[in-house]
Structures are given as structure tokens and as C-alpha cells.
Amino acid sequence: MQEVVVHPGSIDEALASKAARAEIPPERLADVVLPSRTLAPAQRVEIYQRMYLLRMEEALGIDYPALQHFLGPRGFRDLVRDYVASFPSRSYTLNRLGDHLPAFVLTAIGRRHRGFCHDLARLELAMTEVFDAVETPTLSAEAVAAVRAEAWATARLRPIAAFRLLALRYPVNAYVQSLRGRGHRHPRPLRKDGWVAVYRRHYGVHRLELSRPAYRLLSELAAGASLGEAVSVAARRPGRSAAGQTQLYRWFREWMSKGLFMGLEGLEPSTNRL
Amino acid sequence: MNRWNFPDLGIGVGLRTVHFGHILSRRPAVDWFEVLSENFMDTGGHPLWVLDQVAERYPIALHGVSMSIGSTDPLDREYLRKLKSLAARTRARWVSDHLCWTGVAGRNVHDLLPMPYHEEALRHTAARVRQVSEILERPLVLENPSSYVEFASSAMTEWDFLSRLAQEADCGLLLDVNNVYVSSFNHGFDPRVYIDNVPADRVVQYHVAGHTNKGTHILDTHSDHAVAEVWELFRRSCRRTGNVSTLYEWDEDIPDFDVLHAEALKARAYREEPAAPPVRVARGA
Numbered sequence A: 001m002q003e004v005v006v007h008p009g010s011i012d013e014a015l016a017s018k019a020a021r022a023e024i025p026p027e028r029l030a031d032v033v034l035p036s037r038t039l040a041p042a043q044r045v046e047i048y049q050r051m052y053l054l055r056m057e058e059a060l061g062i063d064y065p066a067l068q069h070f071l072g073p074r075g076f077r078d079l080v081r082d083y084v085a086s087f088p089s090r091s092y093t094l095n096r097l098g099d100h101l102p103a104f105v106l107t108a109i110g111r112r113h114r115g116f117c118h119d120l121a122r123l124e125l126a127m128t129e130v131f132d133a134v135e136t137p138t139l140s141a142e143a144v145a146a147v148r149a150e151a152w153a154t155a156r157l158r159p160i161a162a163f164r165l166l167a168l169r170y171p172v173n174a175y176v177q178s179l180r181g182r183g184h185r186h187p188r189p190l191r192k193d194g195w196v197a198v199y200r201r202h203y204g205v206h207r208l209e210l211s212r213p214a215y216r217l218l219s220e221l222a223a224g225a226s227l228g229e230a231v232s233v234a235a236r237r238p239g240r241s242a243a244g245q246t247q248l249y250r251w252f253r254e255w256m257s258k259g260l261f262m263g264l265e266g267l268e269p270s271t272n273r274l
Numbered sequence B: 001m002n003r004w005n006f007p008d009l010g011i012g013v014g015l016r017t018v019h020f021g022h023i024l025s026r027r028p029a030v031d032w033f034e035v036l037s038e039n040f041m042d043t044g045g046h047p048l049w050v051l052d053q054v055a056e057r058y059p060i061a062l063h064g065v066s067m068s069i070g071s072t073d074p075l076d077r078e079y080l081r082k083l084k085s086l087a088a089r090t091r092a093r094w095v096s097d098h099l100c101w102t103g104v105a106g107r108n109v110h111d112l113l114p115m116p117y118h119e120e121a122l123r124h125t126a127a128r129v130r131q132v133s134e135i136l137e138r139p140l141v142l143e144n145p146s147s148y149v150e151f152a153s154s155a156m157t158e159w160d161f162l163s164r165l166a167q168e169a170d171c172g173l174l175l176d177v178n179n180v181y182v183s184s185f186n187h188g189f190d191p192r193v194y195i196d197n198v199p200a201d202r203v204v205q206y207h208v209a210g211h212t213n214k215g216t217h218i219l220d221t222h223s224d225h226a227v228a229e230v231w232e233l234f235r236r237s238c239r240r241t242g243n244v245s246t247l248y249e250w251d252e253d254i255p256d257f258d259v260l261h262a263e264a265l266k267a268r269a270y271r272e273e274p275a276a277p278p279v280r281v282a283r284g285a
């Protein structure tokens, strides 16, 4: 019965499919499923079959509303149908059903919008991951203030669990944002580099647009580099000046205030007065 | 009173995302909430934060859809471990799921698929129910599903299967009177016979809900008010079981919280006297 339920075609196609035949040959269906006063056995099984894809579409639509909007109901339904045929749920939860969708989009969407849809799916996946991540404490202002100036170079900042960084090749963050407004004036799906941090604060999911150097610095930190190492990597660009240092300071302040970090490591015990 | 002395919590509703804000800010005078286990098992975010606060203020029962108790696949130990810890976290009064299977060969179609009702299926399911109850360290509570298919191999009625299963596996029952009605329409049996043959002392919870009549069959959509016949079945069953924790299910086109709560409170008129719920008195609060 399962093979019939998950088949994306008509009920007749489903019953005649190889996988379904291995379970029940269609001519023997009436030996397995009883008719009702109003419905033949195949019509009764069809009720379950029809609901399957609707349920998958609903679940993935919750995780990928912007992709659904971009592709339209028809396009999204086709994508879901093909996706769950390749990546059916093997879990008790639908929460992570869409985890392979960004990668799948690369094989399933036509060339013209492939890159845009891929980035859009990556951003929406990051948003659901951040939504569900475990809650971790954030680094307090007092803990930061307690660090002696000379200790900063070796300090490592650990990002909170609900944090993802993305380098994007299409304006998908602006696209997601445009769905929040009423006008629905979406950016066009044309190449445009962008960098975004997705993070959770007070149980709300936020997106922070970054400049390219800010993204590089933050990715170094997130990968475990000390502050000194991260700054030197990020500063490996000609013409970084004193103004650049001020900029770095501003970024840190902003990231701290948004609660992107949970802890400080790599401090000498004597330098960390907490 | 049921054999485990599970209390009559009164009249509750399902905890749904669209009502989170209302529930936290207005603290409506609802007797209790039913929580869909799977929605809270794998998140450390907003849903769990809301659930913790709801569980502080209201009695909770957990209701799952993925145990797949009738499946031939092995029980999912990881799922049961998480379920048990969620039950402890919310101080759940009991944990329920459905008499069904949700997939085989490692797959989950996320539907409550019907089972054939015969001796072999009964032995198989009873053994699994006992295993689950042991792991959860509490009697599992099973709900009668609504179904659209009947198997030729079935050798007994659903109510006989359910009654024997409850007895042999020593589990509780969540009697969904709407599901009884839906299945009776789809399979052509008398719903009153079903109600009259469920072991009354094992019923620890009721479900009442709305459905969608397609003419040829009824879909269990939980998208509407309950029809009069369903309320009458509820009254009939309450006469046998006495007052048991009652929950109104509304999962599609979910209305404002007050509309949902008012629909649930209709149950008062059909429960046994005294009609007032034992703990909090709702309405107008």
C-alpha cells in the first residue's frame, strides 16, 4: 500500500507501477482492499495517495515560503513531487524533510533560475536551522568588559548555536525581505553578490547583511580563529588604514550587541577577571 | 473513573502555533492543552520556549502521530527517548498516539494508515504497545483512527481489535468520537455499536472534531464545527465512561482562539452532570 500512496502519478499509474505490483498486483487489489457502498477499492486507496503529496507540499511550503512564492504553486508542486521521490521522509519528524532541497534544486531547476533558487533555498534552510537550534547563552557586556586589552589578540569568540553565515551570489536576502512588505516589489533574480548572517535573538530569527570584509572576518571567527588571526586575515587587503581599524571595532560592537557570540575562549586565566 | 485514575482535566484544546501569542499574553481560562509531540521534540527555539511557559500554567497531555505502533519496522528508540524526555519536561499527564502505521522499510509517509484487524496483527501490536509502555514507564494511550480503507484480511471489527488490544497490552484509550463517526460512514457500520463496545474503564481521553463530508466518503479534516451526530455519540459515550478529559481538535482553517474554545466548551452540555470542569471555570475570562 505504501508504494501506491507515495506514487506521484494517477491511481491507475500508481497501482500499475513496478514497486506497487511487487506489493499487490492491480488485478488482485479487490482481494486485499474491500469496496465501500460508494467507492471501489482503488478509489479508497486513492484518498491516501492524494493526501500524501499535499502533505509534503504543505510541510516544505512552511520551510521554503519564498522559494514557493518565486516558483509559483505549480512550479513548487512539481519540485516537491520530484524532491520527495528522491529524498522521502525517513524520520518521525517533518522538521528536517527539506534539508536536501538546496542541493536538489541544482539538479531540478532549469538553468535560467537555478542559481537564484539554490541561493534562496540555502537562505531559507539556514533560517529554519536557526529557528530550531538549541538556545545558548550570549556573551554578556560584563564578560567583554572584563577582558584586558592585551588579551584580545588571542581571544576566540564562539558563535551561538543559532547562527549561520552565507555568501550568496544572488539577491535572495532582499527577495525574502520583499515578501515581508505589502508591495511585493521583488528584486530581479540576477547575479549580485551578497553576504548574510542569520541568527536568533530573543527567539526571533534575524538576517544581517554584511559587507564582504565583515563576512570574511566573521567566518574566520566562526571557524575558530583567534581575534588576532581573524583580523590579520581580514586585513590582508591593500590599503587597510586606521579607518579600517575603527570599522573593525564598530563591527565587533554591533555583533556583540546582536548577541552573535556565546563565549570567549583562549584567554589567559589572569587576563579574564570573570 | 478509568483504571489508572488519570484525572478528568476538563475541556481542553490543542496547542497550535497561531495561538501562541494569544495564550501567552491573555492566559485564557482553558482547562488543559494537548500538545503534538513531534512539533516540540527537535527544536530548541521559540516553540519549546512557548511550551515551557504553557506547561508551567496548564496541565498538558502529549499526543503523537509518528510512533507507528502497527508497523512491521522496529520501534524507533531515538523517537521514544525524545518522547519520554518531552513528557518529563512538560509533566505530561499521559502520552497518546494512534492505532495505525505510518510507514515501512524505514519510510514515513506521515499519515495514519489503517491496519488489518486480525489475530496476528493483534499479537504483533500488543507486544509493541507493552514495549513502548515499558520504555515510557507509563501506560501508552492509543486513539482509534479514522480510515478510508478496510482490508479483506480483517477478521474482527475495529472496536473488538481495540478492546482486545487494550486488555492484552494493558493500555489506555483515547476515544475519538468523530473518528468513530467518520469511519462508520466510510465503512457502513453503526457508530453506536462501536461506542457501546469500547471498554469504558480504559478511556482516559476524548477527541471531538469537525470533518468534511464529500458525499461518497467523509474526510477527517479537523476543519470545522462538529456535527450534531458526533456530539450525540459523545453524550452516549460519556454516559458509559463518566466525565473524561475532553479535547476539541481543529487543525485546518484554525479560527481565533475564542471561537475554538467556545466550540470545545459545547462539550459541557453533553458531559455527565455536574457539567462544570473541576479546576478552572472558563468563559468570559
Ligand SMILES: [Fe+2]
Residues within 6 Å of the ligand: B143, B176, B179, B207, B249
Ligand atoms: Fe483525534
